[in-house]
Amino acid sequence: MRNLLLQGLLQSALTETPPAADDAALAELAKSVDRAARRRLGRSLSIREVDAGSCNGCELEIHALGNAFYDLERFGLRFVASPRHADVLMVTGPVTKNMRQALERTYAATPDPKWVVAVGDCAFDGGLFAGSYAVAGGVSAIVPVDLHIRGCPPNPTALLKGLLALLEKTA
Amino acid sequence: MTFVAALEDKGRHVAGHRPWPRIVVDTDTWRQAVLGIAAGQATLLGLWSDGEAVHLCLSGETSGKLLVISLPCPDKRFPSVAQTHPPALRLERTIRDLYGIEPEGCPDARRWLDHGRWGLRHPLGAAEAAEPAGDTYAFHTAEGPPLHQIPVGPVHAGIIEPGHFRFHANGETVVRLEERLGYVHKGIDHLMAGAPRDRAAKLAGRTSGDSTVAYALGFAQAVEAALDLAPSARAVWLRALMAELERLANHFGDIGAICNDASFSLMHAHCSILREHVLRVSETCFGHRLMMDRIVPGGVATDLSKDGIAAIRTLIRTARRRFPRLVELYDNTASLQNRTVTTGILKPDLARQYGAGGVIGRASGRSWDARKLPGYAPYTSMVFDIPRRDQGDVDARVWIRIEEVRQSLTLIDQILDRTPEGSILTEAGAASRGKGEGLALVEGFRGDILVWVRLNANGTIARCHLRDPSWLQWPLLEAAIEGNIVADFPICNKSFNCSYSGHDL
Numbered sequence: 245m246r247n248l249l250l251q252g253l254l255q256s257a258l259t260e261t262p263p264a265a266d267d268a269a270l271a272e273l274a275k276s277v278d279r280a281a282r283r284r285l286g287r288s289l290s291i292r293e294v295d296a297g298s299c300n301g302c303e304l305e306i307h308a309l310g311n312a313f314y315d316l317e318r319f320g321l322r323f324v325a326s327p328r329h330a331d332v333l334m335v336t337g338p339v340t341k342n343m344r345q346a347l348e349r350t351y352a353a354t355p356d357p358k359w360v361v362a363v364g365d366c367a368f369d370g371g372l373f374a375g376s377y378a379v380a381g382g383v384s385a386i387v388p389v390d391l392h393i394r395g396c397p398p399n400p401t402a403l404l405k406g407l408l409a410l411l412e413k414t415a
Numbered sequence: 416m417t418f419v420a421a422l423e424d425k426g427r428h429v430a431g432h433r434p435w436p437r438i439v440v441d442t443d444t445w446r447q448a449v450l451g452i453a454a455g456q457a458t459l460l461g462l463w464s465d466g467e468a469v470h471l472c473l474s475g476e477t478s479g480k481l482l483v484i485s486l487p488c489p490d491k492r493f494p495s496v497a498q499t500h501p502p503a504l505r506l507e508r509t510i511r512d513l514y515g516i517e518p519e520g521c522p523d524a525r526r527w528l529d530h531g532r533w534g535l536r537h538p539l540g541a542a543e544a545a546e547p548a549g550d551t552y553a554f555h556t557a558e559g560p561p562l563h564q565i566p567v568g569p570v571h572a573g574i575i576e577p578g579h580f581r582f583h584a585n586g587e588t589v590v591r592l593e594e595r596l597g598y599v600h601k602g603i604d605h606l607m608a609g610a611p612r613d614r615a616a617k618l619a620g621r622t623s624g625d626s627t628v629a630y631a632l633g634f635a636q637a638v639e640a641a642l643d644l645a646p647s648a649r650a651v652w653l654r655a656l657m658a659e660l661e662r663l664a665n666h667f668g669d670i671g672a673i674c675n676d677a678s679f680s681l682m683h684a685h686c687s688i689l690r691e692h693v694l695r696v697s698e699t700c701f702g703h704r705l706m707m708d709r710i711v712p713g714g715v716a717t718d719l720s721k722d723g724i725a726a727i728r729t730l731i732r733t734a735r736r737r738f739p740r741l742v743e744l745y746d747n748t749a750s751l752q753n754r755t756v757t758t759g760i761l762k763p764d765l766a767r768q769y770g771a772g773g774v775i776g777r778a779s780g781r782s783w784d785a786r787k788l789p790g791y792a793p794y795t796s797m798v799f800d801i802p803r804r805d806q807g808d809v810d811a812r813v814w815i816r817i818e819e820v821r822q823s824l825t826l827i828d829q830i831l832d833r834t835p836e837g838s839i840l841t842e843a844g845a846a847s848r849g850k851g852e853g854l855a856l857v858e859g860f861r862g863d864i865l866v867w868v869r870l871n872a873n874g875t876i877a878r879c880h881l882r883d884p885s886w887l888q889w890p891l892l893e894a895a896i897e898g899n900i901v902a903d904f905p906i907c908n909k910s911f912n913c914s915y916s917g918h919d920l
């Protein structure tokens with residue numbers, strides 16, 4: 245273990261320069277984020293992830309945000325275990341009818357001010373699963389969405405761009 | 416004569432079902448098959464319906480020969496399998512939910528995937544409208560003065576899929592765990608029916624995103640079998656390359672995540688780096704980090720370039736240099752082993768009864784791997800070992816993953832050396848159109864995925880059933896956690912790493 249730790253100190257860091265905030269995301273957010281909220285939160289956001297019906301592909305890439313290359317926490321963004329501690333709900337998947345109530349409750353449990361980020365093509369409009377008897381639709385069919393990050397799944401860079409735009413607008 | 420071979424003579428063979436036979440049987444033969452499975456003479460691989468009949472796929476444990484037996488259900492009923500062979504329980508509750516076909520004598524009357532929220536009952540059978548008010552679910556109980564219940568989910572604390580776990584605990588000790596799943600049911604069977612082949616391939620690849628390569632491979636093989644179409648020779652090797660890259664990425668991720676659940680984050684950090692390397696190389700080679708939609712019926716959609724080969728060789732070298740140090744770290748950290756050794760033991764007998772595949776089966780004494788048995792190209796001509804352990808604890812499941820990483824690295828070496836030149840796609844010609852049925856069993860990182868398709872005369876999908884390995888693994892988690900402390904549930908659960916989406920369909 246000592247060797248591994250030592251190597252970690254001697255090697256140059258793997259963490260990469262962040263991408264620029266996404267322009268389209270900035271434009272979408274301009275409508276929803278107010279100044280008062282920005283003052284209150286400072287440059288830090290707590291995110292609660294909710295899988296509302298995803299195939300798990302989106303979760304894998306959200307997970308990757310935490311690895312040494314992307315290192316999400318350096319931006320003051322962190323994932324929290326409870327919606328009560330969250331400023332942002334990050335929702336994936338087409339919202340299945342079996343998850344609809346759980347999503348509504350999670351949204352209700354998140355204190356104001358709060359933002360919803362819908363991640364993935366499924367979260368946008370149900371994606372490939374739209375029209376099924378078991379699917380309620382995209383995330384915005386159930387709760388108001390402030391930012392969509394498209395992709396199937398969006399890669400970590402795309403996720404980071406969207407989140408940085410959110411940070412720019414809120415902080 | 417083996418049990419499966421003898422059974423095969425007892426039904427009417429269905430023409431155009433490939434590569435293994437499907438026979439239509441009467442109720443007596445159905446019962447005999449179930450008794451044979453319950454007695455351990457064959458393994459249950461799947462149980463599903465198409466609305467008209469119920470189909471049961473079984474295999475001989477040593478012959479690797481698969482057989483589908485079909486029982487027509489004109490009266491919307493069939494003799495319960497679960498009443499004799501419990502591993503079929505959730506599969507047959509699902510048939511009841513989706514098709515309204517009653518497994519007579521089924522020991523569990525509760526709905527499974529249907530939570531009473533779809534606005535209809537039996538969506539794939541004679542659908543009837545129903546108030547989407549939500550059903551209450553009567554969890555099994557455990558009684559006694561000191562016992563208390565702990566409900567967890569469907570929304571969990573981590574970045575993971577949703578499901579509900581109901582614990583009955585005596586202080587810290589788990590007396591009973593019961594799972595309730597189905598939250599991410601998207602109606603994939605329904606979306607498949609009537610879908611054009613390219614859309615269906617995409618759906619199959621999104622049944623469980625972490626296994627997108629394995630699902631796409633299984634779907635492609637099943638469609639090719641139905642069409643009697645041979646995929647391009649080069650593609651067969653490139654598919655195996657993608658499958659092994661997917662296995663590497665997932666095993667790296669899981670080894671790290673299991674250690675992370677013991678709060679040993681150093682291992683997690685290093686394994687995540689290796690995983691990220693694999694995903695980046697996958698993108699360089701095939702244009703998508705998870706390699707979604709890269710395997711299609713007939714071949715593959717993206718060719719591997721010289722640059723791609725070089726990137727993979729570098730990845731293999733890096734992994735061979737770094738991974739052994741992490742293995743050593745795991746092996747030499749007593750505090751970590753203290754959490755994994757003897758935790759969450761799955762007994763070999765149960766693994767055998769459930770026909771548990773993948774890491775879970777192989778850590779509990781089963782040598783079952785679909786790449787070897789029944790086996791498929793190109794694995795049949797490659798040299799590799801199937802690791803096996805008998806302890807059945809979290810530690811054994813970590814070691815199986817470690818050994819499988821090593822095997823995947825040697826497999827990738829062989830693939831790079833032996834992949835032939837040539838086209839990457841065989842088009843389905845006019846001659847191969849027409850009705851047909853195909854079956855495939857492929858080894859994903861979690862275990863064997865069973866895919867069955869029936870094609871319409873115009874080449875679209877009539878029915879497609881995808882059976883995730885988790886169907887036969889989730890129930891075993893309930894058994895493995897018994898007697899452990901509640902605080903060890905996350906590490907046990909992670910060491911199983913069953914799929915929610917793949918199971919919920």
Ligand code: SF4
Pocket residue numbers: 297298299300301302336337338363364365366367371395396397398621624
């Ligand atoms: S957007 Fe793609 S990766 Fe994300 S949940 Fe949907 S199908 Fe899966």
